[in-house]
Amino acid sequence: MFTTPLIAAPMAGGTTTTELALAAQDAGAFAFAAGGYKTADQLAAHIAPLRSAGIDFGVNLFVPRTAPLTSVQLIELSEYRTKLRTTAGLYGAAVPEELLAEDDPRVQDYWAQKIALLLADPVALVSFTFGLAPAEVVEQLHNVGTQVLASVTSVAEAVAAAKSGADALVVQHANAGGHSAAFLAATGTPPVAGAVEASGSGSSGNGSSGGRSSMKPATLPQLISEVRSEVLLPLVGAGGISTPEDVKAVLAAGAESAAIGTALIRTNESGARLLHKNALGDPSYTDTAITRAFTGKPARALINDFVRDYTDAAPHAYPDVHFATAPLRAAAAAQNNPRALNLWAGSGWKSARTGPAAAVIAGFLQFL
Ligand SMILES: Cc1cc2nc3c(=O)[nH]c(=O)nc-3n(C[C@H](O)[C@H](O)[C@H](O)COP(=O)(O)O)c2cc1C
Incomplete structure (x- = not known):
């Protein structure tokens, strides 16, 4: 399916620019548009x-939710919006009064x-995250010659x-x-409760992860082998890959390719904010955590004030x-302030690393 074992993962919200995707392709990776x-x-x-x-x-596309928020989620959302107003006020910002309707194109x-x-x-491939594309959409894509990738975080998914x-x-x-791609709450890897789940040492992309239940695979290669033993489809491994050795381990575990995201955020062609790029190189950040604080869906971010202050209160209410x-x-x-940024x-x-994306891609590919 892929002509190269390295994939430039899709990163929506501005990070994956056309320039980043083109540079990744030129350097020998398979590129995903966001x-x-x-x-x-x-x-x-x-x-x-x-x-x-x-x-x-x-x-890559986000699969929208299939049901509106429940009355309990609406109450939690309302309480969260009230709490957010304190911090918004500090930045001279307002929390929008309007709640978007379920059929709003933005939702x-x-x-x-x-x-x-x-x-x-049509394009060659379409990948989906946050859920499974409906069968009729998969069939329609197949009919126009497009192959479909689904993002999963567990064997059940x-x-x-x-x-x-x-x-x-x-x-x-x-x-x-x-964001986590998880769509089956009971089995997805991110925690269901609101508590911050910090990463492991942070020094190794695939090291053990503190606070995670022993039921969940500690490393990406372990997760790949577990999925491999249940599913025959080609697999792309993603999550915490930061060295060529990580890529090799993912391939050895049975994946066809390995995808990198964070490794590309600081590159010249990435459209991430400079504040974000600089934070990734700032030693005062000591860990990452999974939090719903920014969007209502679990996502791994550097721990800053906003993560610390809002993770416990954040409801399951994406988007x-x-x-x-x-x-x-x-x-x-x-205001050039990373304390409330995702x-x-x-x-x-x-x-x-900073520098051209081509150098980062070459760094991964040269040892494969
Ligand atoms: C800034 C950022 C934005 C992302 N946006 C998307 C997205 O739009 N769609 C998606 O499927 N995954 C998205 N992801 C997840 C990546 O596709 C990929 O799974 C992840 O980056 C791999 O882990 P790594 O960041 O440790 O390399 C995003 C990741 C980051 C860091």
């Missing part, structure tokens, strides 16, 4: 140069429009994804930076919490 948060027009513009380059690439992440775009003008018609799986370990915290995060960024980072963040 379709999350974008309108269909923005996605079309994002991938137009990749189409022109004539090399296969993938497009649905412009799903229908982006699927229509990808059916009208892998089995469900295989049944959904996916052609391959992205197997994401909880050490991954940014409502994302929209509630957005003005606050924008104000903090405008500094997404995988457990291998200390190894993320």
Whole structure:
């Protein structure tokens, strides 16, 4: 399925620019465009140069939630929004009064429009995260010659994804930076409770992870082998990969390719905020944690004041919490203050290098 064992993972929210995807391709990685948060027009513009380059690439989409918030979640969200107002005020920002309707295109992440775009003008691969694409969408994509990848975080999710018609799986370990792909709450690797779950030592991408239940695979290679023994589809390993040895271990465990995200955040072509890039190189950050504080969905980030102050209170309410915290995060960024920013980072963040993406990719590929 892939012509290279290294994949530049999709990173929505600005990090995966067209330039980063092109640079990754040029350097010998398989590139994924990041379709999350974008309108269909923005996605079309994002991938137009990749189409022109004539090399296969993938497009990643967020699967929207299938049910509105429950009354309990709505109460928790309301309480959280009240709490957020304290910090928002400190930054001169306001928590939006409006709660978006379930059928608002922003809540649905412009799903229908982006699927229509990808059916009208197909790409080689489409990957999904936050859930499984409905069977009819998988079939429609297959009919236009597109292969479908599902993102999973556990054996149970892998089995469900295989049944959904996916052609391959992205197997994401909880050490991954940014949002977890988990969609089966009872079996996904991120904690269901709100408490901060810190990473392990942070020095090794695939080291053991403090605070995690012994039921969950401690390393990405372990998770790959567990999935491998249950599912025959090609696998892509992701989460905490920071050295060529990590890639080799993932391949040896049965994956066809390994995906890197955090390792590319600080590169020249990455569109991450400078504050984010600099934070990854700042020794005053000592660990990462999984938190719902920024978006209402578990995501791994550097531990800053916002993570410390808001993780316990954050409800399961994605994307409502994302929209509630957005003005606050924008104000903090405008004030050059990383304390309330979502500094997404995988457990291998200390190894993320500055410079051209090509150099980072070459560093991984030269030992394979
Ligand atoms: C800044 C950032 C944004 C991300 N955005 C997405 C996304 O839009 N879609 C997705 O499937 N995964 C997303 N991820 C997860 C990555 O695709 C990948 O699974 C992860 O980065 C791998 O772990 P690593 O960061 O430790 O290398 C994101 C990760 C980061 C760090």
